[in-house]
Structure formats: C-alpha cells, structure tokens
Amino acid sequence: MTQDMRLDGGLVDRSRTISFSWNGKTMQGYQGDTLAAALLANGVKLVGRSFKYHRPRGIFSAGSEEPNALVQLRKGAYQEPNTRATVAELFEGLEATSQNHKGTLEFDFLAMNDLASPFLSAGFYYKTFMWPRAFWEKVYEPFIRSAAGLGALSGETDPDVYDKGYLHCDVLVIGSGPAGLSAALAAGRSGAEVLLCDEDNVFGGRLNAETFKVGGTSGVEWARNAVAELEVMDNVRIMSRTTVYGAFDHGIYGALERKTDHLRSANGKPRNIAWKIYSGRAILCAGATERSIAFGNNDRPGVMLAGSVRAYANRWGVATGKSIAVFTNNDDGWRTASDLVEVGANVAAVIDSREIEPFMNIPGVSVTVGAGVCDTTGRKALKSVTLTTGQTLDVDCLAVAGGWSPNVHLTCHQRGRPSWREDIAAFVPGGDLPPGMSVAGAANGVYGTRACLVEGRAAANAAVKELGFTASRKGADKAEDEPANITAYWHVKESTKRAWVDLQNDVTTKDVKQAEQEGFRSVEHLKRYTTMGMATDQGKTANVLGLAIMAEARGKSIPETGTTIFRPPYSPVPFGALAGRSKGKDFQPYRITPSDKWARENGASFVETGPWLRAEWYVKGDEKGWRDSVDREVIETRKSVGICDVTTLGKIDIQGRDAAKLLNMAYANGFAKLPVGKTRYGIMLREDGICMDDGTTARLGENHFVMTTTTVNAVAIYRHLDFIRQCLYPDWDVHIMSVTDSWAQYAVAGPNSRNLLYKIVDEEFDLSNEAFPFMACADITICGGIPARLFRISFSGELAYEIAVPSRYGDSLIRILHKAGKEFNVVPYGLEALSVMRIEKGHAVASELTGQTTAQNLGMGRMISKKKDCIGNILSEREYMNSDEIWNLVGLQPVDKAMKLDGGSHFINKGDAPRMDTDLGWMTSVAYSPTLGHHIGLGFVKAGSSRMGDVIRAWDGVRKKDVEVEIVSAHFFDPDGERLRG
Amino acid sequence: MVDFTLEPKAVLDGFDKIWNSTRLRELTELAAVAVSVPKDGAVALNQKLKAAYGRNVPAAGESFIGKGNTRVMSFAKDQFMILFDHAAHSGIPIVEKKLGNTGYYVEQTNNWVFLELSGPQARAALERVCPVNTHVDKFTVNRAERTNIEHMGTVLCRTGDDTFLIMSASSTAGSFLHALETSMDYVSQ
Amino acid sequence: MIINHPLLGPRDSSEFYHLGDATLIDRPNREDVNAAEAFYEYLYVRDNPAGKYCELWYHEQGDRSWLVVTRDTTTHEISEVKLASDEARARGRSV
Structure with missing residues (x-):
C-alpha cells in the first residue's frame, strides 16, 4: 500500500x-509521523471498535484526547x-494491531451488541444484571468482562x-505552545531556574x-528559534515527551x-x-481541546475534529479524506477549510450552524449557514452526510468544529472549580487555583496567538518577580489574534438517529436525557x-x-447545572512508572548482617524480619527438613555451645547527665540505680x-x-526516646544516637x-562467674586488642x-568463633x-507483645515501678487492666504428647461450644521442644495463672483442629535459671 | 595469648567503578565520630573545636574542612560529626585527644558506608533517587544534609562542584550501592 | 507536601514521620490530683478541626527533630513550623 493520502508539505x-x-x-510512513498520521496517509479509516x-x-483527533483510536503496540x-495511535510515534518495525473485537476488525462478532443497544443504555449494568442474584458471579460478570x-x-x-526522579525549578512551564514558549523565554531571561x-x-x-505567522x-520557525534560545540558557531545562499529569500540594x-x-x-x-x-x-499553558457536536451517527470513521483534520494536513502532510466537509459553530472551523484548500485537499462544503454571512470566501467550496448535519452513512467509513436542509453530501471525511475547551485539568487538582464563559462557550480556570499556579493562553480561554504570547510573558514576569528575580524587559513577539467567534450549538435536534456525546464510552444524547429523567442530574451522578x-x-x-445537553x-x-472537575492524572500513567524500580527483589532495601556471607557459605536459609535478612536455620549434611536442622541446633547448643x-x-x-x-521515663521498671557494668531487662509501655x-x-x-x-x-x-527528650523534657541533658549498624553482635550460648x-x-x-556474673557487661578487647563489648x-x-565487635570485624569474628569452638x-x-x-x-516476643497486651498480661505487672513516673504508668493502673480476669501468659502442653499445637488456636473450656463468649484466649507461640520431646506453646488464657494444671481445649476453626492442652508454667525448661547463672 | 586475629572487611569490599568519566567508589579509610553538645556546654566545646580544627560548630546543614583534612559536618541542633582519614576502626581516641570531655562521643566509623560519586553525571544519577535539589547554587560546596535515597537514610555532602560524599547505614550498603549503580547505569550513555 | 523546617528550610514530607496532635506535648503530671482523668483526656480526647491544626512531625530522615507544624486540614497550607523543643519550653516543660 502506498501513501495515497499524503499531501505536500508538513513537518x-x-x-x-x-x-x-x-x-x-506492512505500510510506510515518515519520520515525524504518529501512528495515526501514518495510518491516515495509507488511507486506513477503520482502526477500532x-x-x-x-x-x-x-481516528477522531490528533492528540492525547483521542477517544477512539486505541491500539495495541508491539509483541x-x-x-x-490501549495506546492512543494519535500520540504513538512511528518507528521502524513498529507492529500495531487493533483491539476490542472478536474475529477480525472488519467483522466483529460482538457488533451484535449494537443491535441490542436499546438494552444497553445508561445504567444497564444496574438494571439488567440484578436478577437472579446467583447469576452475577457465574454468568453476568464473565460475560461483561469478555465483552x-x-x-x-x-x-x-x-x-x-x-x-x-526529582526535579527542582523556580518556574515550571507546562506546555510549549505560543503562551508556554513565551512564558519560558521571559522566565529564562530573568535568570530563574525554568523547567x-x-x-x-x-x-x-x-x-x-x-499556518500562523509569529515574529515575522x-x-x-518561531517555535524552533525559541527552543534554540532556551536550549543555550544554563538556567532552563526543556523536556519533550513529558506530560505534567498532576498538581499536588505545595508546588509539587x-x-x-x-x-x-x-x-x-x-x-x-x-x-x-x-x-x-x-x-x-507554575504557569499552566496546556492549551485547549476541541470538542464535537452531537448529531445522528456522528461516530462513523471519517467524522473527525476540525482542528485535527487541519493538523494532519499542516503538520503531517496528510489528507484525512478525498472529499472533506466542515461542520462548525465558530470561526475557527472555517480555517480548516481554507488551510485544506491551501494544501490541495478537496473541500466539498462548509456547514455553519450560525445564521451568519460566510466568514470566508473559499473558492470551490459550497457554504450552508444556519444548518447542521443530522445523519451520516457508511458502515466502516463515512460515505455521505445529510444536512438539516435535506441535502446529502458524498464525503468521506467530516471535520466537526464544536468549539474549544481550555485544558483546565490541572487547575482542578486541588478542588478548584472552573467558571463558565458564555462568550467563548467554555469553562475557564476559576479563581481558586492551586497555590503558586497561574494560567496563560488557550488554557485560560485566550485563543489569539498574539494574546497568548503576551499573556505567557506577563504570567512569567509576574511569577519571577514574586520569587525575587528581575523580569526581562524584552517584549512579546508580534503576531495576529485570529477571530474565534462562537455561538454555542451542542447538538442537532433534527437528528433522529443516535447521536454520540462520549465516543469512548458509547454515551449518546439519549443516555444523558435518560439520566436526567431518572434523577441522575448532578454531574457526578451523570x-x-x-x-x-x-x-x-x-x-x-x-x-x-x-453537561450542555444535561x-x-x-x-x-x-x-447552574454544574461543572466537572478533574483529578490526576491528566492522561494515563503506566503502573510501571508509578512503581519505578520498586518491584521484585528491589521492592524494598534489605539490611544484612556482617555474618551474611559466612551464613550463606554454611547452608543458612533466610527469613525477612522487617528489612533484615536473618538466618533461620543452617542445613547440615543430609538433613531433610527444617525441623531436623532446628532440633539439632537446639540440642547441640544446650549440650555444648551455639552461636x-x-x-x-x-x-x-x-x-x-x-x-x-x-x-526511667521510657522503661516501666527502674534504671536509675543500675550499677555501672551491669545490664538490666526492661519493658516499655x-x-x-x-x-x-x-x-x-x-x-x-x-x-x-x-x-x-x-x-x-x-x-x-x-523516635519515642526523641519524643520524650524533645517534646516532654526539652532541657534534659541527654543525647541519643543509633549504633545498630556499628556493631556485629553474636550470642554465644551453652x-x-x-x-x-x-x-x-x-x-x-576475667570471665569467671565471680568477676563477670549474670547480667554483667564490660568493654573488653579480644584477639589482641580489638575492642569489643561483652554482655x-x-x-x-x-x-x-x-x-x-565493630561491624567491620563481624565476618572475621564469626569465622574465628567457629574455628575456636571446633573442640x-x-x-x-x-x-x-x-x-x-x-x-x-x-520469654515473650512480638507474638506476645502484640500491641493489645499489657505488662500484667505478660506476668510482669509488678515490674511497673510505683516510685517513679514513666510513660504508661498512670493508665496502666486502670481497674480492668488489673482484675483477676485478665489474660495471663501461660505455658501449654498437649495432654496427648504426640499431638502438635498450632499458633492462633483459641482456648475454650472442655464442653463449651467455640463462641465469642466462651473464648478464653489464644495460643501465641508454639514449637516442638527437642529438649522435652513434645510440642509446647505459650498463650494468653483468661485468669490462666490461677488455673495451673487445668485441661482446656485449643480449638482451631481454620485448620479444623481441636487439641486438649494442659495449662502449665511458661518456664518449661530450667525454671529456676540455674543454667544461666552457672 | 589469643591465637586468633580479626581481619577487618570493608562494607562493599572497596567498590570502585567508572562510567565514562563519572566514578562511584567506596571510601574505606574514613573515621566518623558523632559529637553531641552537652547542655550549656557549647562554649567550651566550640573553644576546643576552634583550636583543633579552626572553626566553631557549623549551622545545621553545613560542613567545613578543618586542619588535617578533617570535615566537620552538622545535620542537627547540638549534634555534629567529625570525619577524617583514618584506616582503623575507631576515631574516638583521636577526637577525644583534641576535644577532651567537652562533648559526648559516639563511634560512627563502622555505622556507615561511605561512597564518593564524582564526575559530570553525578547530579543526573542523584536526580533519579534523591529529593534534594543539588543545583550548585542551592546545594553549595560543603553543604551536608540528611535525606533519603530509595527509602534509606542518607547523608549527602557536596565536597566539590561535581563530587558528593554519600553515606548510608552499613547494613543497607548493598541495597544502597545497588540504587546508585542502577542510577549510573540508567543515566550513562 | 513540603515542610519548611526552621533550621533546614523546605524539606520533602517523605523525610518525615507524622504523629498527630501537638497537645501530646502537654503530658499531665503523675502527681496531679486527678491524674487518671487528666491522662485519659490527654491520650484520648482530641479536637478534629476542619482548619488550622497543630501537629507533631518527626524529621526522621533528617535532623531527628520533632516539629510542631500548623497545617490547615482543608487545604494542607502550612502556616507555621516550630521546633517542638522550643514549643515545649514555651509551654512550661523546662525542668
């Protein structure tokens, strides 16, 4: 296929x-084409369903507003x-396909939905798929999902x-049309950092x-020169292919x-x-987006926005039809006709809804005023349009000019509400802009090129002055203000056929009217x-x-009817971009200990605890499961020594000082009298x-x-300690510093x-029991003078x-400990x-300190000092926290020693049904104890301390288990602590 | 006599890599001591500091190079850090000799990984991971701030027009290096 | 959001941890007659204004200072930022 629709000229x-x-x-296009431009150049009309x-x-438009031409790219x-063909740049070897059809694009089996359209009108989801209820999951939802x-x-x-990434600037200019370039030049000339x-x-x-003229x-050419000037300014950074999609707090x-x-x-x-x-x-110079007019069958391939038809001709050198008609309610639509004629495209007619004298005299083009288009024909491409006058025109492209809507989106991102301007039939930014933002050019409802240049410059000068820079005196370049008169005209009432309002969602004028009739009248409901x-x-x-039809x-x-406001993003942002690098193993940073390398060399398997990777066990020889390794590690440690x-x-x-x-303030128990060289266990409330x-x-x-x-x-x-020292006691002489990463620390036990x-x-x-007893600590040296702390x-x-030891010695120390410990x-x-x-x-850990449990629950209520103040002191005295009926941390062992216990099981008395009101508490931790030869558990049991020896049930409704357990002391092993003091 | 000798190991084994002319390397022979100013002790401490390194404690966010190529950087009120070339594991004895008991000292030499990023692409690489504005007029030479890079606490200090000292916790050194290396891979041609 | 730190200038809110109502500074005394009631009020009874609100932010990935930030909850406008230690002193917590 050759590029039959290519004209001369273009960029x-x-x-x-x-x-x-x-x-x-396979088709051909040129460097600089979008996929849409290249498809149109090749005469492709039908691009999607x-x-x-x-x-x-x-293809309906020539930019990011495209509702129709959503395609799939690559393989x-x-x-x-869902990529818009109108913004997808063409590159060698691009593979594009159409989407949303069963069968080929030309013969889509789901086109029968169109025949069922009376049943698929507004709110059809809510009405049609209500009954029977069971059908939703099995029938309706799969059907909707596939269709x-x-x-x-x-x-x-x-x-x-x-x-x-992060960018910083004094002045952000969003959009590089005449207003944006003028703003960037003015801001750049002031010396401010401009983006x-x-x-x-x-x-x-x-x-x-x-085809406007600017600055002679x-x-x-003017835009190219402006960019060239900006490029050489050190204080200006320009970024193309970059959509500013959201305005957030504080100028972000x-x-x-x-x-x-x-x-x-x-x-x-x-x-x-x-x-x-x-x-x-920030100066928003985001321009304006053209809109359509609703009339019968206005969704056929070949019905396009007039400004886009002009853009394809002027920028890409593409005629969007062999015979083109223009339907407009404003002056700007006429420019499409005149520009098309200028580049040699065939314009059949201009139809203006206004009762005006012809706005221009364009040779060879028939003009109808005070009329509209009320119907079209052509299934896969436009064949003809019918006017309200009854006249039918054989055209394959209809350029519709319904007026321009300023791109106010970013002005709304902090609940700003646009206001209506009847004279231009459009919403313009309201007064409540995000702080620091101003708007210039078409985004502000200013449509003339000259006015855009002037307003862009003025906005920039105002912004830089507020920031303390001296504005450049250089004036805006010369240009004309093009006429842009409009008389609001939203839909062609004479149309009897369905007239589309929203092409992407298949919303017609009938749907809007139906919403009104059924009471969904606010714009949000609509x-x-x-x-x-x-x-x-x-x-x-x-x-x-x-909104106008409503x-x-x-x-x-x-x-009076309302305004729609907008949330971010302005145009779609891929999830991948929002995730950035945070996926897979890079989802979060890892903290590793100095023994990590050694542990990997020695069969360690790792578990994440917060950001840390910790060795959970070390597989030795032919150990088959984790229990083999863990049992061995416990037995050997208790027998001799483990690290x-x-x-x-x-x-x-x-x-x-x-x-x-x-x-004393942070811990519930006292620390003021702890002697130097001693360690104490503490709990914080x-x-x-x-x-x-x-x-x-x-x-x-x-x-x-x-x-x-x-x-x-x-x-x-x-953070909590800093809260105490800064917010509660700002004049205490106390300083804190994290040293977690400074030290490699090993428990040597057995x-x-x-x-x-x-x-x-x-x-x-001297490490003897007398010189260095239980709970002693000291600064010592090891291996010939290396400083260490021993607890x-x-x-x-x-x-x-x-x-x-200082963490740089951690790898070496773990190796030495194992070498020295061989005997x-x-x-x-x-x-x-x-x-x-x-x-x-x-011993309690996070499974017991759940954020729901008190020192009293843990059996440590008496540790809360009554002689001093501490965080949590007063409120821990509340009556219900100190009653006999609270949960007590106890030990649990199965009556049948062969039984396994499960964490999360709930306790109930024998004979009780498992209900909320019979619930006695829950199992917090379980383990197989190789020391005792059976499973053991810790758990909270209501008044458990007074029920030693009682047998209750550990009931687990999720795993369908029910085990009789005996309440015992939580100190299963060496309850008097003789081993640790020895 | 103990028969065993402990060997120190650099956090990142002395990482050093160049992308065209931008270089990222681990500084392995740097000592760091955190100094807290005792309440009502600023005058005495400043006196000693001035005698030892030539200047008073800088304002939060600033640093200076003092005698003996020592960098004194302050990120907070009443707290600063002294960094100097030193191959051993502990800097406190050296600082204590100069400042006596006028401050509270915490050894930080092993707490951090010290990286230096230098060259024409250094800013571009930082721009992808760090919220600080590193424009040379805003983040001037000797500026030193705590911030975050890929969720990891960071000290960022500009030591030259195109050179940054970047510090992060030694336990996250691997992830931290990965973040900076990835940035360099992405921004280099 | 950006918090204008009294010592360090404008900082990205990603460096901060947000705690809540700055009345947490006004911790009652244990010796007070109605200490239990006072602590109950202190911990559980808060205003929830639509408008200016003083709250505590911690510059966790920064200078580790607690700040009292006055933020309008309806606009996020931040009108004042103080060091919490200064504010605590001003509220009579020098002991």
Whole structure:
C-alpha cells in the first residue's frame, strides 16, 4: 500500500521512510509521523471498535484526547494495549494491531451488541444484571468482562524497566505552545531556574498544526528559534515527551517522561520516568481541546475534529479524506477549510450552524449557514452526510468544529472549580487555583496567538518577580489574534438517529436525557450513571458537551447545572512508572548482617524480619527438613555451645547527665540505680499502658548507656526516646544516637560458652562467674586488642554471652568463633532455634507483645515501678487492666504428647461450644521442644495463672483442629535459671 | 595469648567503578565520630573545636574542612560529626585527644558506608533517587544534609562542584550501592 | 507536601514521620490530683478541626527533630513550623 493520502508539505522528514505493520499488513510512513498520521496517509479509516456497542471507529483527533483510536503496540511481553495511535510515534518495525473485537476488525462478532443497544443504555449494568442474584458471579460478570474492556495484556512480566526522579525549578512551564514558549523565554531571561515540559515530541504546540505567522516568520520557525534560545540558557531545562499529569500540594507536580516509547528498543534504559517536580511557581499553558457536536451517527470513521483534520494536513502532510466537509459553530472551523484548500485537499462544503454571512470566501467550496448535519452513512467509513436542509453530501471525511475547551485539568487538582464563559462557550480556570499556579493562553480561554504570547510573558514576569528575580524587559513577539467567534450549538435536534456525546464510552444524547429523567442530574451522578467521561480519555472531548445537553434537558444554564472537575492524572500513567524500580527483589532495601556471607557459605536459609535478612536455620549434611536442622541446633547448643547472630537488635547509645532519667521515663521498671557494668531487662509501655517493646540496657558509665530494642521496633523506639527528650523534657541533658549498624553482635550460648570465649578474649579480662556474673557487661578487647563489648545475658536460658565487635570485624569474628569452638562442637543456630529455646524459657516476643497486651498480661505487672513516673504508668493502673480476669501468659502442653499445637488456636473450656463468649484466649507461640520431646506453646488464657494444671481445649476453626492442652508454667525448661547463672 | 586475629572487611569490599568519566567508589579509610553538645556546654566545646580544627560548630546543614583534612559536618541542633582519614576502626581516641570531655562521643566509623560519586553525571544519577535539589547554587560546596535515597537514610555532602560524599547505614550498603549503580547505569550513555 | 523546617528550610514530607496532635506535648503530671482523668483526656480526647491544626512531625530522615507544624486540614497550607523543643519550653516543660 502506498501513501495515497499524503499531501505536500508538513513537518515530517520525507527522506526517512519508516516501515511498520498494521494488523499484519506492512505500510510506510515518515519520520515525524504518529501512528495515526501514518495510518491516515495509507488511507486506513477503520482502526477500532467502540467499548460497548462495538461500533466501527476511526481516528477522531490528533492528540492525547483521542477517544477512539486505541491500539495495541508491539509483541509478546512488550505488548502494550490501549495506546492512543494519535500520540504513538512511528518507528521502524513498529507492529500495531487493533483491539476490542472478536474475529477480525472488519467483522466483529460482538457488533451484535449494537443491535441490542436499546438494552444497553445508561445504567444497564444496574438494571439488567440484578436478577437472579446467583447469576452475577457465574454468568453476568464473565460475560461483561469478555465483552467490555479494551485491549489485552500479554500476561507476561513487563520486561521494561522504569524509573523515578526529582526535579527542582523556580518556574515550571507546562506546555510549549505560543503562551508556554513565551512564558519560558521571559522566565529564562530573568535568570530563574525554568523547567519547560510538553507532552509532544516537538515543542510549539498548536503552532506546528497551524499556518500562523509569529515574529515575522512562520509559527513553526518561531517555535524552533525559541527552543534554540532556551536550549543555550544554563538556567532552563526543556523536556519533550513529558506530560505534567498532576498538581499536588505545595508546588509539587507529577510528570511522566516517555523516554523510549518512540524507539524500537529501550536498550535496558528506563522506558518511562515518573518525575516529582518541586516548583516555586507554575504557569499552566496546556492549551485547549476541541470538542464535537452531537448529531445522528456522528461516530462513523471519517467524522473527525476540525482542528485535527487541519493538523494532519499542516503538520503531517496528510489528507484525512478525498472529499472533506466542515461542520462548525465558530470561526475557527472555517480555517480548516481554507488551510485544506491551501494544501490541495478537496473541500466539498462548509456547514455553519450560525445564521451568519460566510466568514470566508473559499473558492470551490459550497457554504450552508444556519444548518447542521443530522445523519451520516457508511458502515466502516463515512460515505455521505445529510444536512438539516435535506441535502446529502458524498464525503468521506467530516471535520466537526464544536468549539474549544481550555485544558483546565490541572487547575482542578486541588478542588478548584472552573467558571463558565458564555462568550467563548467554555469553562475557564476559576479563581481558586492551586497555590503558586497561574494560567496563560488557550488554557485560560485566550485563543489569539498574539494574546497568548503576551499573556505567557506577563504570567512569567509576574511569577519571577514574586520569587525575587528581575523580569526581562524584552517584549512579546508580534503576531495576529485570529477571530474565534462562537455561538454555542451542542447538538442537532433534527437528528433522529443516535447521536454520540462520549465516543469512548458509547454515551449518546439519549443516555444523558435518560439520566436526567431518572434523577441522575448532578454531574457526578451523570458521570457514574452513564460512564460519560471515564476511561483513558476522561471525557476530554465529551464532558462539556454532555453537561450542555444535561443543562438543556433540565432547562437550566450550564453554570447552574454544574461543572466537572478533574483529578490526576491528566492522561494515563503506566503502573510501571508509578512503581519505578520498586518491584521484585528491589521492592524494598534489605539490611544484612556482617555474618551474611559466612551464613550463606554454611547452608543458612533466610527469613525477612522487617528489612533484615536473618538466618533461620543452617542445613547440615543430609538433613531433610527444617525441623531436623532446628532440633539439632537446639540440642547441640544446650549440650555444648551455639552461636547466633543478634546484630539486628536495635542498639541506641544514650549519653548525658540526664541519661538515667530518660531511661526511667521510657522503661516501666527502674534504671536509675543500675550499677555501672551491669545490664538490666526492661519493658516499655505506651502511654495507654499497653506493652510497646522490651530489651536490655547496659550501663557503660555513669552517664552512658546502651539500649537494645527488638529488631522490628528499633526505629519506633528511637523516635519515642526523641519524643520524650524533645517534646516532654526539652532541657534534659541527654543525647541519643543509633549504633545498630556499628556493631556485629553474636550470642554465644551453652554450657561451653565461657570456655569458647576464653579462647578469643584477651587475657587480662576475667570471665569467671565471680568477676563477670549474670547480667554483667564490660568493654573488653579480644584477639589482641580489638575492642569489643561483652554482655552476660541469655535468651536461651543457657550460660550465655553476647559479644559485639565493630561491624567491620563481624565476618572475621564469626569465622574465628567457629574455628575456636571446633573442640566444643560449636554449632551456629538460627532464628528458629532461638525461638524454640525462648519458648522453652517462656520469654515473650512480638507474638506476645502484640500491641493489645499489657505488662500484667505478660506476668510482669509488678515490674511497673510505683516510685517513679514513666510513660504508661498512670493508665496502666486502670481497674480492668488489673482484675483477676485478665489474660495471663501461660505455658501449654498437649495432654496427648504426640499431638502438635498450632499458633492462633483459641482456648475454650472442655464442653463449651467455640463462641465469642466462651473464648478464653489464644495460643501465641508454639514449637516442638527437642529438649522435652513434645510440642509446647505459650498463650494468653483468661485468669490462666490461677488455673495451673487445668485441661482446656485449643480449638482451631481454620485448620479444623481441636487439641486438649494442659495449662502449665511458661518456664518449661530450667525454671529456676540455674543454667544461666552457672 | 589469643591465637586468633580479626581481619577487618570493608562494607562493599572497596567498590570502585567508572562510567565514562563519572566514578562511584567506596571510601574505606574514613573515621566518623558523632559529637553531641552537652547542655550549656557549647562554649567550651566550640573553644576546643576552634583550636583543633579552626572553626566553631557549623549551622545545621553545613560542613567545613578543618586542619588535617578533617570535615566537620552538622545535620542537627547540638549534634555534629567529625570525619577524617583514618584506616582503623575507631576515631574516638583521636577526637577525644583534641576535644577532651567537652562533648559526648559516639563511634560512627563502622555505622556507615561511605561512597564518593564524582564526575559530570553525578547530579543526573542523584536526580533519579534523591529529593534534594543539588543545583550548585542551592546545594553549595560543603553543604551536608540528611535525606533519603530509595527509602534509606542518607547523608549527602557536596565536597566539590561535581563530587558528593554519600553515606548510608552499613547494613543497607548493598541495597544502597545497588540504587546508585542502577542510577549510573540508567543515566550513562 | 513540603515542610519548611526552621533550621533546614523546605524539606520533602517523605523525610518525615507524622504523629498527630501537638497537645501530646502537654503530658499531665503523675502527681496531679486527678491524674487518671487528666491522662485519659490527654491520650484520648482530641479536637478534629476542619482548619488550622497543630501537629507533631518527626524529621526522621533528617535532623531527628520533632516539629510542631500548623497545617490547615482543608487545604494542607502550612502556616507555621516550630521546633517542638522550643514549643515545649514555651509551654512550661523546662525542668
């Protein structure tokens, strides 16, 4: 197929022919074409099927407002549905296909929906699919899902990469038409940092689609010169293919830059970048979008917007039809006819709805005024149009000029409401703009080129002055103001056939009127009832039309009827771009400990705890399941010695003359009297008396402590301590600093732990039970002078230590500990064995500190000091928190020792039905205890402390289990703590 | 005598890579000590600091290079950090010698990974991950701020027109390096 | 959003943690006669204004200062930002 519809002229590069395929057929276009321009050049009229009725549709517009020409680009995993052909740039080898049809585009089986249209009118979902109820899931929804919707995803993982970024500027200029370029030039000349963004691949906006003169040269040339001037300014950054899609708080804008969509391959670079723009001021120069007029069968391929028909001729050198008629209600429509004649296209007629003298005299073009188009023919391409006069014209393209709507979208993103201007029959930005934003040019309802240049410059000068810059005195370049008179004319009442308002959602004038009759009269109801203004185009060409028809139906003015406002995004933003790099393993950062490499070399399997990766167990030899490894780790540790990486615990350095006061305030139990060289276990409450965290704090000096927090609460506790010291006691002398990452810390536990440590600790340090008893701590040196911190604390219930070294030695220390421990058969143990041993000892962790439980629940109520104030002190005294009926943390063991226990089971008395009112509590932690040879559990039982020895049921409705358990002490193993003190 | 010797290991094994003429490398021989100013102790501390490094504590967000190529950077009220070339694991003894007991010291040498990003693409790479405006007129040489990069707490300090010292927690060093490397891969031609 | 930090200038809200009502500064005394009632009021009874609201923000990925931010809940306009420690002193919490 040759490019039969190509005219002379245009801005495409005819020296660079591009081959592409459309539904498998190879075609040619030129560099600079959009897919839509190239299809039109090749005479392709039918490009898709409508959403609901599967009506044949053609290209309607020449920009991002396109409702019809949604196509699929590329193949396989790169396949991208619902792309507007009007903004897809052509590249060599582009494969494009149509979508939303069963069978071929030309013969769509679902076109029968069109015959059923009486049943598919506004609100049909709500009416038709109501009954029978059971049909919704099995029949209706699958039917709707297969019939509706547009393109299809490939089902494969998106192979492209996406990125995000941050941009900063004094002045953001959105749009690069005459107003935008004029604004950017003025702002740039003042020395302010300027960012100019345009969604198009070339700058200039409408100037590229028109034949206007600016500054004594063509508008196109003027735009090129302006861009050249901006490019050499160090303080100006210009970004094409970048849509500013949202206006957010405090001068922040969202923008999507399409980096590689116009290239055959992204070559591993990000396809899109979602930018967050911080601006001092923003000038919206987003231009205007043309709208249609509703008349019978106005959706046929070949019925197009007049400004777009002109753009195809002027910018892309493409005639959109062999014989073109223009239907207008304003002066601008006439320019389409005159420009088309100028480039040699065949214009049959101009039909103006206004009773006016012909606006122009265009040779060879018949003119009808005071009339409209009321019907069209042609199934897959327009064949003729019928006028209200009864005359029929054989044309294959009808250019409709219904007037221009300013692109006010971004002015509405913070609830700004546009106001109606009857003289231009359009909504313009209201007074309540997002702070820092001003609007210039067509977006502000100013349509003349000269006025756009002047207003753009003025807006920029005002903005830079507010920011403290001196505005440049250089005036705006010269241009004409084109006539743009309009008489509102929304739909052709003489039409008897369906007249479309919203092409994308198949909303007709009848649907709007029906919504009115059924009481859905507010614009928000109109939208939701009819679906007008939804989907990819968000009603850019439809909303005002629909609103006007609603106003007419209600017998009210447009402002009385309402306004539609807009939310971000202005045009679709791919999810990939919003996700950026945050997918797969890059979803969040990982924290790893210094022993990570060693652990991987030694069969560790890892689990995420918060952002940390922790070894959960180490597979040794031919161990078949995790239980084999965990049981072995527990047994060997209790028998001799084991080592566990506890680096992940939060560590906070606390110093100052009032350091002890801070601890006393944060912990429920007292710390002021903790001697130097000692460690103490503490619990922290929230102000409401609920347990927040627990851990040990060591006193390294009179005014120097180091606190440990649980792994996941480290950040929250740091923040909490800062709250106490800044918001409650701002004059205390106390300073905190996170040292979590400074130290690699290992628990060395088991009867041989001291013997192992003796092999690495420098000789001058006495580790004997007398010199370094349970809960002692000290700064020591190991391996010949390397500083370390040693704490005699135990989570396992064994004689145990935690040893910390500067993290750079962490890898080396874990290797040395295992080398030195060989003679004791030392084992590494992971998080799971750690958990088994702590359950055997009845120690609480996050499973017990759930944010619902108190110190009293945990059996630590007596730790709350009554002698001092602390966070949570007063409210923990509330009566119900201290009654005999509260949950108590207890141990549980199965009556039949062979039975397994399950976390989350609920407790009920034998003979009770499992109901809310019989619920006694729940199982928080379970483990198989290799030490005891059966399963054990911890749990909260109502008044459990007074029910030792009672047998109750652990009922699990989810896993369908019901096990008899005996209430026992939570201290299953070595209840007197002889081992850890030994 | 203990028979074992501990070997230090750089967080990122001394990472060093060049994309055309932009370089990202780990600085492995840098010590860092956090200093908190005791209540009512600013005068005494400033006196010592001035004698040792030539200047008072800078305002939050600023840093200076003092004697002995020492960088004193302040990110907060009553708290600053002293960084200097030092191959060992601890900087406190050196700082303590100069400032005596006028401040509260916390060893930070092992808490951070220190990266230097330098070259013509440095700003472009940062632009993809960091919300700070790195325009040289706004984020001037010696400016030092805490911020975030890909959700990770970051210290960003401009040490030259095209050179940045970038610090993050040593436990996230791998993810942090990945973020900066990815940025460099994306922005380099 | 952007918070104009009193020491560091405008900062992106992504650097901050948001806590809530700045009346959390006014923690009652344990020794007060009606301490239980006072703590109940302090913790649970809050205004929820449509308009100016003083709230606590923590510059977690910044200088670790707590700030009292006056924000209009209907527009997000931020009219004042103070260091919480200064505000606490002004409210008589120097002890």
